[in-house]
Amino acid sequence: MGGGFGGKETRSVQLAGICAAAAKKTRRPVRCMLNRDEDILTSGQRHPFLARWKVAVNSDGKLQALDADVFANGGWSQDLSAAVCDRALSHSDGVYMIPNVHVRGRIAKTNTVSNTAFRGFGGPQGMFIAESYMSEVADHLGMPVEKFREINMYKPGEITHFNQELKDWFVPLMYEQVQDESDYARRREEVDEFNRTHRWNKRGLALIPTKFGISFTALFLNQAGALVHIYHDGSVLLAHGGTEMGQGLHTKMTMIAAEALKVPQDSVFISETATNTVANTSSTAASASSDLNGYAIWNACAQLNERLAPYREKLEPDATMKQLAHAAYFDRVNLSAQGFYRTPDIGYVWGPNTGQMFFYFTQGVAAAEVEIDTLTGDWTCRRADIKMDVGRSINPTIDYGQIEGAFVQGQGLFTTEESLWHRASGQIFTRGPGAYKIPGFRDVPQVFNVSLLKDVEWENLRTIQRSRGVGMLIIPPLFFPYPFIQQMDEKRIQEVRLIAVSQANHPSSWAPPSSSPFEMHSRPRVPSSARRKC
Numbered sequence: 001m002g003g004g005f006g007g008k009e010t011r012s013v014q015l016a017g018i019c020a021a022a023a024k025k026t027r028r029p030v031r032c033m034l035n036r037d038e039d040i041l042t043s044g045q046r047h048p049f050l051a052r053w054k055v056a057v058n059s060d061g062k063l064q065a066l067d068a069d070v071f072a073n074g075g076w077s078q079d080l081s082a083a084v085c086d087r088a089l090s091h092s093d094g095v096y097m098i099p100n101v102h103v104r105g106r107i108a109k110t111n112t113v114s115n116t117a118f119r120g121f122g123g124p125q126g127m128f129i130a131e132s133y134m135s136e137v138a139d140h141l142g143m144p145v146e147k148f149r150e151i152n153m154y155k156p157g158e159i160t161h162f163n164q165e166l167k168d169w170f171v172p173l174m175y176e177q178v179q180d181e182s183d184y185a186r187r188r189e190e191v192d193e194f195n196r197t198h199r200w201n202k203r204g205l206a207l208i209p210t211k212f213g214i215s216f217t218a219l220f221l222n223q224a225g226a227l228v229h230i231y232h233d234g235s236v237l238l239a240h241g242g243t244e245m246g247q248g249l250h251t252k253m254t255m256i257a258a259e260a261l262k263v264p265q266d267s268v269f270i271s272e273t274a275t276n277t278v279a280n281t282s283s284t285a286a287s288a289s290s291d292l293n294g295y296a297i298w299n300a301c302a303q304l305n306e307r308l309a310p311y312r313e314k315l316e317p318d319a320t321m322k323q324l325a326h327a328a329y330f331d332r333v334n335l336s337a338q339g340f341y342r343t344p345d346i347g348y349v350w351g352p353n354t355g356q357m358f359f360y361f362t363q364g365v366a367a368a369e370v371e372i373d374t375l376t377g378d379w380t381c382r383r384a385d386i387k388m389d390v391g392r393s394i395n396p397t398i399d400y401g402q403i404e405g406a407f408v409q410g411q412g413l414f415t416t417e418e419s420l421w422h423r424a425s426g427q428i429f430t431r432g433p434g435a436y437k438i439p440g441f442r443d444v445p446q447v448f449n450v451s452l453l454k455d456v457e458w459e460n461l462r463t464i465q466r467s468r469g470v471g472m473l474i475i476p477p478l479f480f481p482y483p484f485i486q487q488m489d490e491k492r493i494q495e496v497r498l499i500a501v502s503q504a505n506h507p508s509s510w511a512p513p514s515s516s517p518f519e520m521h522s523r524p525r526v527p528s529s530a531r532r533k534c
Contacts, residue, residue, distance in 0.1 A: 004245035006117030009283055010079055011043045037431040044116035045419055045428070047084050048073040049125040051092075055133050056100075061143055063152045065100035066161075068092060070129065072122075074107040075114035076426070080121075081107045086217050086350070087122035090357060093161050094130030095171050095209045096152040101161035111426030119409070121286065123212050131208060146184075146207050150175065153209065162348065162357050167460040170453055171209045174365040174387045179207065182367045182385035182449070191369065200375055203382070207367045213358030214287050214469040215346050221282040222343035222359075224292035227271075228257065228300040229336045232329035234322030236263060238300075239271040240293040241281030248398035249289055255394055256294045256464060260301035263321045287362065287469030290394065292341055294464035300339030307333050344462075360461060362468045364388040366407075368445070381411065383447040390452055391461055391468035399470050403450050412439040 015032060022030040034042070049072055056065035070088055074081035085105040092103050138148035154160075156169040179185070184207060191203045216222050226240040238257050244250045250270045258265040271277060282292065311324045325335060348357035366386045372379040386403055393399050416437040420429040430436040458466050 004247065005119040006121060006285060007043050009117045009285060011114075011116050014042065036433075040431045040436070041428060042113065044075060044079065044114050045112075046118040046120075046413070047081065047115045047122065047125065049088060049129070051129045051132075053129065053133050055137050057137055057141070059141075061138075061141055061148050061151050063096060063098045063137075066093070066098045066103065066133070067101075068103045068129065070103060070105045070126075072105065072107050072125075073110055073112065073115060075110055075112045077114040078107070079114045080117045081115065083217055084115075084117065084122035084125075087213075088126035088129070090160075090162055090213060090217075091123045091126030091211075092129050094127055094134065095154055095211050095363075096130065096134065096149070097154050097158055098152075098161065103161070112421055113426070113428060117285070119406070120212075124410075124413070127210055149207075149209065163353055164356055164358065166361070168360070168458045169363070170389050170456055171211060171363045171365065173456070174363065174389065174453060175207070175209050177453075178365045178367050178385055178387050181387075181451070182383075184367055187369065201371055201373055203369060203371045205367070205369045207365070209363075209365045211361040211363045212287070213361055214291070215343055215358045216282070216286050216288060217348070217357065219347055221286075222288065222292065222346060224282060224289075224296040224341050225278045225280070226293060226296035226300050226339040227277050227336070228297060228304060228339065230261070230304060230321065230325050232322075232325045232335070234263070234267060234320055234325055236261060236268045236321070237271055238268065238297055239273070239277040240297055241273065241278045241284075242289040242293040243273045243284040244270075245284070247402065248395060249284065249293070251398060252290050252394045253293060253297055257297050257301055259465075260298050261304065261321065267321065288343075289469075290467065291359070291463050291469055292343065294394070294467075295341035296339040298339070298464060299341055300337040303337040303339070304335065307335070307337075360463065360468065362388070362390065362470060364403075379415070381443070381445040383449075384445040385449045387451050387453060388470065389456075389468060390470045391458055391463065392466040393452060394465055394467045396452060399452065400450055402470050404448065407448075408439050408444055411443055412437075416443070 015034065019030045019032050022032075049070060051068055051070045053066065053068035055063065055067075057063050070085065070092065072081055072085045072088065085107055089103045089105045093101060134149060134152075135145055138145035141148065150172075153172050153175065154166050154169060155172065156166060158166055158169075160166065184205070188205055191205045194203050224241045226238060228239075229237045231237070236257060238253065240253055242249045242253070254265055254268040254270060257263075258268050261268075273281070275281060308324050308328060311327045312319065315323055315327065328335060343359050346356050346359055348355040364387060366384065368384045369382045370379055371382055384407060386407065388399070388403055390399050416439060418430065419436070421427065422429055461468070
């Protein structure tokens, strides 16, 4: 496949086109492999965004209005920029109730490589915009940003700016639970004390809620097919339209089939994804693959169960699938079924602002603590606490791995991974590991607590086994590193260093600032950038 997370969703076409043209011309198989530099040079990046916003807020901290212009750098071609911009606009409210919202999106054509899909697909950019104005407004009001977020948070049943009702909404509950479980109030006092008593090293602590809409914004993609065979030895072979790229999709699909057919999981086998078995597949993306393909498999299994029902009645209740299939086979019963699923209810119309955009929202809250060296810009994530609402998890082990991986990937996005371009040619400079630094083992939080929301009722969640999508995790959790990148603004690093120097030169007259120096006011930078600023 050449990688996941969206980067090859459309940009594979250019290489596939070259191979196809050569194969047709030579009438021979053609294989083409790019080295890492060529791959990064031609594949595109996550869309850089610029937002100009105005916010109306009461003196008591209640948000009243948001007006924003959002610009996305699309590169030299359109690619998926329109859909990325759409999702950024739909997530520009964060998790906050704003009665009056007017957001406008624009795509800028530039001379850089064509930017494309990447985990989050505009969602992280939209949520970053939201948390930026929340931090800025709270700072101007002189109000703790945690309180400001809490008083403006959506409540169950309220309506978003794209007119969708929030059902099974548990962000306020998780916001409270994370504060209790992470001992947030006590640690906030400890952080303040540490900053008063340490000159060069400073700590920051933040708490961020998030939601992510699950469904393709392109309506026609919200469908999936599956093919399930039962062999008369009792084994089961299934094929579906999703691709396995290490995210555990095949594992979840075999679990769904095993439960539906009441057979052991080790008797269920997967056929690799191919369009000669399941045609017209949708992209394995948008955190929707388990929902779509899982329900398609369930639909196929329901047909098979209906055909096997007479044999379950005729044979003993504990009859094995081998016995059932054997009896049905000799009665010339079809033991193959094609399943299909289409997401119901959705169908948003831009302009009139009507229809439902997303089938549901995956939700989560994260608290993170970071320590930063104000002289060098080097940082350490001391602790992260994450709680996600993934519904009734099909496979918690897979979901935990997705959440943890997304957090660390988000760390890289907002801290160590700095993309640089040649201004004249538009070519990207950071093409390989020598110039583009991804997170390593030492970047994982020293204390890393991840939990799933439990003991609640999902009354309106009509997904397969009442689970929620978690793959765009690099979608929901992707944004969770924001709590600590919020602490790493270059302007504030310089401010803290100047304060520390002032303290050293005038120890008797120095006093700590009235407001925390760790709230974000501009785009965070990597340590090398912080060193230059300091």
